[in-house]
Amino acid sequence: MNLDNLFAVHTSLLELAIRGSVMHLLLLAALRVLVRRHVGSMSLMDLLLMVLIADAAQNAMATDYRSITEGVVLCGTLIGWNYFLDWLAYRSPFVQRLLEPAPLPVVRDGKFLRRNMRQEFITEDELRGQLREKGVDSIDDAQLVCIESDGGISVRLRGQRAR
Helix, strand or coil: CCHHHHHCCCCCHHHHHHHHHHHHHHHHHHHHHHCCCCCCCCCHHHHHHHHHHHHHHHHHHCCCCCCHHHHHHHHHHHHHHHHHHHHHHHHCHHHHHHHCCCCEEEEECCEECHHHHHHCCCCHHHHHHHHHHCCCCCHHHEEEEEECCCCCEEEEECCCCCC
8 A cells, every 4th residue: 555645635735625615605506596495305306416416516526527617517407407307397297297206105094005015115114103203093094195206105094184
């Protein structure tokens, strides 16, 4: 092991600090605007955006691109596509169905829908735990339980009106 290579500095430390600062502030500003609408959760598209931006921003910060501008353009392109697809899904029910899965029922009239539970790899114990967190003590009390597109669980109790 060569300790000189392990701790060698090949790029100016000031340049790295500037790159990291610019990318951090830019992404913070962009994501505060774009992800704000999902209170407490993130959609699949938002999660994908985070993963792609992390890769693109890493390259811009680590000097794999020739300039910060290239990293900003790439991140801006990803953010732009995410915004455009969100806008399109808002305007078109067809696109919304393509981009976000419909709620999946896992309990109906107090009975587990095991095929749907298998599809989501959710066990009876996991589902019962989620229901207890929602204040549902018995599966018999549930008229309808769905896994929503954001991964959360919604519950309609027997005798409760649909909203």
